[in-house]
Amino acid sequence: MTTTQQIITIVMVVLGTMTTRFLPFILFPANKETPHFIQSLGKVLPSAALGLLVIYCLKDINLLAGNHGIPELIAVAFVVFLHVLKRNMLLSISGGTFLYMVLISVVF
Amino acid sequence: MFNVKQKSAFKAAFPYTLPILTGFLFLGIAYGIYMISLGFSPIFPILMSLFIFAGSMEFVTANLLLSGFNPIGAFLLTLMVNARHLFYGLSMLDKYQAAGKVSPYLIFGMCDESFSINASTTVPLGVSAGDFYFFVTLLNHLYWVAGATIGALFGSLLPFYPQGLDFVMTALLVVIFLEQWLKDKDHQSALIGMGLTLISLLIFGSDRFVIPAMIAILLVLIPLSRQKEGLKE
Numbered sequence: 480m481t482t483t484q485q486i487i488t489i490v491m492v493v494l495g496t497m498t499t500r501f502l503p504f505i506l507f508p509a510n511k512e513t514p515h516f517i518q519s520l521g522k523v524l525p526s527a528a529l530g531l532l533v534i535y536c537l538k539d540i541n542l543l544a545g546n547h548g549i550p551e552l553i554a555v556a557f558v559v560f561l562h563v564l565k566r567n568m569l570l571s572i573s574g575g576t577f578l579y580m581v582l583i584s585v586v587f
Numbered sequence: 588m589f590n591v592k593q594k595s596a597f598k599a600a601f602p603y604t605l606p607i608l609t610g611f612l613f614l615g616i617a618y619g620i621y622m623i624s625l626g627f628s629p630i631f632p633i634l635m636s637l638f639i640f641a642g643s644m645e646f647v648t649a650n651l652l653l654s655g656f657n658p659i660g661a662f663l664l665t666l667m668v669n670a671r672h673l674f675y676g677l678s679m680l681d682k683y684q685a686a687g688k689v690s691p692y693l694i695f696g697m698c699d700e701s702f703s704i705n706a707s708t709t710v711p712l713g714v715s716a717g718d719f720y721f722f723v724t725l726l727n728h729l730y731w732v733a734g735a736t737i738g739a740l741f742g743s744l745l746p747f748y749p750q751g752l753d754f755v756m757t758a759l760l761v762v763i764f765l766e767q768w769l770k771d772k773d774h775q776s777a778l779i780g781m782g783l784t785l786i787s788l789l790i791f792g793s794d795r796f797v798i799p800a801m802i803a804i805l806l807v808l809i810p811l812s813r814q815k816e817g818l819k820e
Contacts, residue, residue: 484656489635491658492648495665496641496672500697503676509684519812520805521680525706526771527780527804528674529764531797532699534784535671536757538793554754558761568762572606575758580751 546587554579596718599711604726607700610755611727614642615734617753620742622649622735629739636735640698640728644668670798675702682706686717696724698731700756703763707770779807 480488507513513521537555540548558575565571589597615636622632627649639645644665651661675697682705683693693705701724710716768777787800 480652480656485631485652487658488651488656488661489639489648491661492644492651492665493638495662496639496644496669497695499666499669499672500676500694503673503680504684504694507680513680515816516809516813517677517680519816520809521677523776523808523812523815524674525678526767526774526776527808528671528678529703529707529760529767530777530780530782531671531674531784531800531804532703532760533764534781534788534800535699535797536760538788538796551754551757555757555761558758559765562762562765568766569602569605571762572755572758575761576609576752576755579754579758580749583751 546583550579550582550587553582592715593718593722596714597722599714600719600722601726603704603708604723604730606755606759607704607727608730610700610753610759611642611730612734612737613749613752613755615731615736616738616742616745618642618645619735619738619740620745621646621738623739623742625649625653627652629736632735632739633732636732637728640696640731641669641672642698642731667798670801671699672697672702674801674804675699675706678702678706682716682720686720689717689721693720693724696728698727700759701727703760707763707767709770775811776808779811780804783807 507517537548537551540551542548554575557578558571561574562568562571618636619629619632622635623629631652632645635645635648639648647664647668648661651657651664676694679693679697679702683690683697686693693701701720704723705720708719710719764777768774771777783803784796784800787796787803790796791799
């Protein structure tokens with residue numbers, strides 16, 4: 480690829496990303512009444528989107544090979560445990576990450 | 588530079604972005620080093636992190652730049668990789684449209700992490716929601732560009748590379764999901780989102796599960812949300 484072609488490729492990626500981010504706002508602008516079912520959907524969608532995102536983060540775990548995703552699953556369980564116990568966001572995240580780093584370097 | 592009201596929004600927003608400071612610096616540095624290792628000049632990762640601002644897609648783009656020239660293919664691939672952002676927009680319609688003149692920037696910068704924080708956080712009393720969303724988005728954007736820049740310019744000087752630090756992003760999303768869970772009165776929507784995505788992952792594999800999962804979620808949630816609204820009226 481020439482430099483010009485590379486720049487065009489990057490611009491296309493920027494346009495693609497912006498399409499996925501702006502499209503809902505272009506389809507349902509503030510000055511027009513948003514269809515009722517989209518309003519209803521908007522209320523329940525955040526929780527579902529966060530659920531999707533959690534799985535998305537863990538998508539590359541292979542349960543059948545390597546360490547079978549055991550360090551990830553232990554560390555996620557530890558994050559949940561810490562967070563339910565102390566409800567302190569930074570503590571849960573740093574505790575879980577530290578445990579994960581120890582697990583992959585020392586145990587697995 | 589900022590007035591008193593904006594300063595209070597900054598102070599409220601900053602602690603929420605601390606895990607992302609760690610995660611984005613680390614991943615950004617990794618991305619910068621990766622681009623240099625492929626033979627790109629530092630200006631590439633710096634500008635790509637600034638303008639694309641979608642982490643996983645930037646790694647994909649590195650490979651696109653090394654294969655044959657196919658701009659339409661690049662556009663369509665980006666739509667597929669980033670399709671999940673459509674859900675974020677639908678979730679944030681009211682909140683971001685009410686944010687005034689920073690609204691276009693909030694939408695531009697709506698990466699997974701900024702969406703998660705802005706969708707799940709109850710903005711403290713006395714703090715303008717628009718300013719809070721703005722600082723969360725801006726700080727995350729700055730962390731990512733700073734990471735990519737450090738990696739691109741100084742990556743070769745780093746003495747070691749902390750294995751597993753990228754888990755900080757997974758931990759963050761798990762905590763945000765939990766917070767939302769503890770806030771929700773019923774957990775139907777969270778379970779539907781997680782369950783259908785998991786089923787889709789098992790059926791379609793890690794490269795192509797997001798779009799079938801999104802379609803399945805919409806098919807279940809649209810009738811369900813109408814039914815719930817009907818019950819309230």
